[in-house]
Amino acid sequence: MCLVFVCDEDQRVIGRQPAPGPCPYCGGMVQAMDVESNWRFCFVPLYFKTKRKFYCSVCSRRLVVQ
Template sequence: MCLVFVCGEDERVVSRQPAPGACPYCRGMIQAMDVESQWNFCFLPLYSKTKRRYYCTMCTRKLVLQ
């Protein structure tokens, strides 16, 4: 008997816009990206969520708000 689970997560960028402030590492411009993630099981969508992520445009670091 063979049981195979086919699941995965797909992410796509919905929008991008400049964010106020500067990167604390390189003083570059910060970009806010809205990313939609969707969990699939056997090609059926189970869960969808939109998150806002911040990245530096110069050093490409992911920035976290505290």
């Protein structure tokens, strides 16, 4: 007998908008992205979470707000 657990995470971009201030690395424009994460176990959705992530549009680095 074999048990197989199928877990999956999907991330989807909901929206983008410009954020104030320049990138500290290259001086480019910073974008705020709203990302929705879905965790599924055997095709049953278990967990939904929406996060805001910041990225530079020039150097494509992920920026962390402290």
